[in-house]
Amino acid sequence: MARTIAGVAEAIERSVYTEEYARADGFLQRVDPRAKVVVFICAVLAVGLSRSLSVLLVLYALTVMMALVSRLPLGFFVKRVLLGVPLFAGIVFIPALFLIHGKPLIQADLGFMHLAISDNGLISLAIFVTRVSASVSLAILLVVTTQWADLLKALRVIRVPSVFIVVLGMTYRYIFLLLQTVENLFLARSSRTVGRPTDAEQRRWIGSSMGTLMSKSFRTSNDVYQAMVARGFTGDVYTISDFQMRDEDWLFVSLSVVLLALALIFDLGLR
Amino acid sequence: MHIPDGYISPETAIVMYGAAAPFWYVAGRKIKRLMSGQTVPLLAIFSAFSFTIMMFNVPIPGGTTAHAVGGTLAAIILGPWAAIVTVSVALVIQALFFGDGGITAIGANCFNMAVILPMVGYASYWLIARRSEPLSRRRLIAAGIGSYIGINASALLVGFELGIQPIFWTSNGHALYAPYPLSQAIPAMMLAHLTIAGAAEAIATVFVLAYVQRTHPELLFRRGGMAAAPVATPVPPVAPVRRKWVLPLIVAVIVLAVPLGLLANGSAWGEWNAETLGQRKDVGYVPSGLQKYESIWHAPFSGYSMPWVPNNATFFENALAYILAAVVGIGLIFVVVFALRVLSKRLATEQSSVST
Numbered sequence: 001m002a003r004t005i006a007g008v009a010e011a012i013e014r015s016v017y018t019e020e021y022a023r024a025d026g027f028l029q030r031v032d033p034r035a036k037v038v039v040f041i042c043a044v045l046a047v048g049l050s051r052s053l054s055v056l057l058v059l060y061a062l063t064v065m066m067a068l069v070s071r072l073p074l075g076f077f078v079k080r081v082l083l084g085v086p087l088f089a090g091i092v093f094i095p096a097l098f099l100i101h102g103k104p105l106i107q108a109d110l111g112f113m114h115l116a117i118s119d120n121g122l123i124s125l126a127i128f129v130t131r132v133s134a135s136v137s138l139a140i141l142l143v144v145t146t147q148w149a150d151l152l153k154a155l156r157v158i159r160v161p162s163v164f165i166v167v168l169g170m171t172y173r174y175i176f177l178l179l180q181t182v183e184n185l186f187l188a189r190s191s192r193t194v195g196r197p198t199d200a201e202q203r204r205w206i207g208s209s210m211g212t213l214m215s216k217s218f219r220t221s222n223d224v225y226q227a228m229v230a231r232g233f234t235g236d237v238y239t240i241s242d243f244q245m246r247d248e249d250w251l252f253v254s255l256s257v258v259l260l261a262l263a264l265i266f267d268l269g270l271r
Numbered sequence: 272m273h274i275p276d277g278y279i280s281p282e283t284a285i286v287m288y289g290a291a292a293p294f295w296y297v298a299g300r301k302i303k304r305l306m307s308g309q310t311v312p313l314l315a316i317f318s319a320f321s322f323t324i325m326m327f328n329v330p331i332p333g334g335t336t337a338h339a340v341g342g343t344l345a346a347i348i349l350g351p352w353a354a355i356v357t358v359s360v361a362l363v364i365q366a367l368f369f370g371d372g373g374i375t376a377i378g379a380n381c382f383n384m385a386v387i388l389p390m391v392g393y394a395s396y397w398l399i400a401r402r403s404e405p406l407s408r409r410r411l412i413a414a415g416i417g418s419y420i421g422i423n424a425s426a427l428l429v430g431f432e433l434g435i436q437p438i439f440w441t442s443n444g445h446a447l448y449a450p451y452p453l454s455q456a457i458p459a460m461m462l463a464h465l466t467i468a469g470a471a472e473a474i475a476t477v478f479v480l481a482y483v484q485r486t487h488p489e490l491l492f493r494r495g496g497m498a499a500a501p502v503a504t505p506v507p508p509v510a511p512v513r514r515k516w517v518l519p520l521i522v523a524v525i526v527l528a529v530p531l532g533l534l535a536n537g538s539a540w541g542e543w544n545a546e547t548l549g550q551r552k553d554v555g556y557v558p559s560g561l562q563k564y565e566s567i568w569h570a571p572f573s574g575y576s577m578p579w580v581p582n583n584a585t586f587f588e589n590a591l592a593y594i595l596a597a598v599v600g601i602g603l604i605f606v607v608v609f610a611l612r613v614l615s616k617r618l619a620t621e622q623s624s625v626s627t
Contacts, residue, residue, distance in 0.1 A: 004328045011326070011369060018368070044375050048281035051447055089275070096450035124445040128277070131448075135276030139374045143367055151367070163299070163311065164360075170315030171322070171360050172368070178316075178323040202330045207478020210324060210341075214348070214479065215487045221316040228312060247612040254605030261598040268592050 005186045008179050021144045026070035028145040032249040033154035039256040040142045041158070046260040047134045052270040053127050055263050060134040062259070063141060070145050077140070089132045090125070097121040148172060153243070174220070181216060185209050272340070272422075272429055272460075272468070273365070273380055276373030278449045279432060280440045287432070288378030294355055294386045301352040314353070318360035321345060325361065329471040337471035340384055340425075343392030343418035344476045348483065348490060351393045358385035379432055383425045392421020405491040406484050411477050418476035419469045423461065426468070430460035 022029065028036065047059050067077045097117050143151065152165045189205065197205070225233075279287075302314065324341040331337060345354035359381045365371040372380045396417030403409040434453030437446045451459070483490055 004326060007326050007328070014369070044276070045281055048277070048284070048375060089277070093450060096446070120445040124447075124450055127445065127447060128450065132275060132277035135373060135375065139276060139367075142374075148368070161299070166311055167315045167318065167356075167360055168363060170312065171318040172364055174316050174319035175322050175364065178319050179326075182323055182326070199330045203474055203478060206327060206329055207475065208482045210327060210475060210479045211482030211486065213323060214320060214483065215490070217316050217320040218487075218490065221313045224312040224316065233311075247609050247616065251606060251609035251613055254602045254609060258599050258602035258606060261595045261602065265592060265595045265599070268588055268595075 005183060005190075008183050008186075012176065012179060018144050019147065021072055021076075022147045024071050026072070026145065028066060028070040028141065030248075031252055032243055032245050033146050033150040034157045034243055035245065035249040035253045036142055036146060037151075037154045037157055039253055040138060042257055042260050043138050044135060046264055047131060047138065049264060050267040051127075052267050053123065053130060055267040055270065056127060056130040056134060059260075059263060060130055060137065063134055063137045067137070067141055070141070072141075072144060077137070090129050093125050093128055097125060150243075177220070178213060178217070181213060182209070185212065272384060272426060272464075273362075273372030274376040274383075274429065274432070276375050278373070279376060279379060279436060280448050281375065282439075283432060283436070284375045284378060287376075287382050291359075291378050291382040291386055294382075295359065298352040298355040302356060314356055314360070317345070317349060317353070318357040318364070321357045321361035322364060324475070325365070327475070329475050331467055331470045331474065337467045339472045339475035340388060340422060341472075341475060342384060342388035342425075343396060343414065343421045343472070344479055346389035346393035347396060347414055347417075347476075347480065351389055354389040354393070355385050358389065383428050383432075387428055388421045388425040390421075391424040392417045395420040406488055411481055411484075414480045415473045415477040419473040422469050422472040423464050426460045426464035427457065430457035433460075 043059070043063075047056065050056055050059065064074075064077070068074065098121070146154070149169060152169050155165055155168075156162065186209075189209075321341055324344075325338055327339065329337055329339050340358070342354055342358050345357055349357065362372060362380050362385055363377055366374050366377050366380065394417075396413045399413035399416055400410050403413075431453065433449040434451065434456035436448040437450055437452050440447045449456070
């Protein structure tokens with residue numbers, strides 16, 4: 001129970017931080033969201049396609065540079081990136097170190113089995129972790145430097161239907177309402193609990209609170225629908241796009257694309 | 272079960288987007304028909320519900336806890352098509368905002384958890400439940416077994432997607448993406464899901480359904496979730512937006528066609544390109560971009576091999592090199608043009624501020 005509460009609190013806190021960075025006055029925050037989305041897609045493709053460690057490292061360094069000029073605190077950026085998914089990826093990879101064959105670098109004979117870490121294993125590990133770090137950093141960079149509403153509107157450039165964009169936006173808003181409801185449910189329950197409830201009791205209670213949440217969701221969606229109809233909602237969705245691509249944005253897009261294509265060309269050469 | 276960025280190759284990611292897309296499309300249409308005007312708020316709030324459900328720690332016999340996905344539950348109560356959309360939206364928000372699952376892997380994650388999981392789960396539920404009473408015990412058992420089968424089908428798929436990575440994408444003996452072959456990835460996924468995660472999913476589904484049977488039975492009798500609400504006559508759509516993609520499309524076709532020259536033995540590539548482009552007067556700056564790029568590339572282009580591409584490169588790699596070179600050439604033109612425009616604008620504003 002306590003773990004769920006902690007998880008909920010962390011999710012809310014994280015989103016507050018994120019919006020704070022999106023409002024800061026940095027380089028990427030000033031770039032048109034559509035330009036950012038396009039460059040992000042190209043960058044993720046480049047990171048995904050390159051096969052050499054050096055190119056991946058350069059791409060990762062570029063990402064970190066972008067974070068710096070966008071005034072994201074390096075500690076926040078590196079910590080949130082490296083301590084999360086890449087660390088996990090590294091741990092996941094450890095058994096594979098011994099499984100990939102190549103020129104052995106470190107060997108150990110345990111009597112019943114022979115363990116060896118090969119050069120290929122180490123390179124694989126380095127490539128894997130760098131690639132994961134770079135991809136995750138790119139994603140965080142995009143999300144953290146863009147206000148959520150702008151990011152959703154920018155998805156129009158890649159032809160996401162506007163209905164989905166509106167649903168995504170509303171979902172995001174109601175997630176916080178529901179998270180708060182869950183937090184209250186759990187707090188109310190734990191404040192009235194003495195001793196440690198058995199697992200069976202907890203399961204029943206978790207099931208009931210999920211059910212409660214579901215019926216609340218039905219009621220809320222009914223209310224919201226009525227409120228929307230009262231304000232003139234007819235079932236069709238319109239979005240206002242008030243973005244302006246400036247020359248600087250075009251420059252950003254073209255320069256990024258050139259750099260990424262060059263990186264891939266070098267990568268081809270290093271194969 | 273969320274696949275992060277970098278675990279699967281871009282090729283796999285794109286294929287998985289392609290696999291999920293038709294389901295999204297059909298689901299979108301079905302839901303529109305079933306729920307009329309209420310679609311938007313209902314889907315939004317139930318996506319938020321799906322998201323929240325995934326945050327619950329479900330205690331499992333044996334002392335651990337695990338998260339449930341709730342896909343089968345959503346399919347039982349909302350219908351399978353609505354489940355596809357709500358779980359997908361929840362997964363997209365998890366990926367974009369909370370770093371759970373990669374952005375490139377959204378297609379794969381949605382296909383595994385938002386399409387296959389509810390589809391297989393619901394089908395198994397339906398096969399077992401048959402025409403039993405909506406409030407019967409048999410429905411609960413069916414839901415438990417269905418959700419268990421659903422999540423394990425999904426886990427099997429994840430194991431497969433990760434397992435094919437080292438088979439297709441290794442270079443010089445080292446793995447490029449997820450390193451474990453099928454023989455290790457599938458057992459690892461299945462072990463975790465046949466026991467812990469599968470139990471969490473089944474427990475959550477059964478207990479919530481039991482609660483709904485007890486307290487909100489009306490939800491189980493309504494098909495498609497909600498009764499259709501009266502919808503006002505739609506406002507005629509505003510004038511269609513002018514299509515601006517013609518020029519980019521032409522540029523893209525030209526860029527992608529560049530490596531076609533490779534088919535003609537490689538050597539005639541430069542001439543072929545100049546000849547065709549010479550006849551195109553409509554695209555203004557593009558020929559100059561390609562000409563520039565030609566002059567850059569023709570000089571070091573001796574014999575039949577590009578200097579940067581190894582001799583043993585595949586046809587695909589050669590083609591990629593040409594396309595990338597074209598992208599660099601055209602991109603550089605854009606860079607120069609916009610850099611000049613930005614500079615001149617800066618100068619102009621400086622001058623005007625000096626003069627005032």
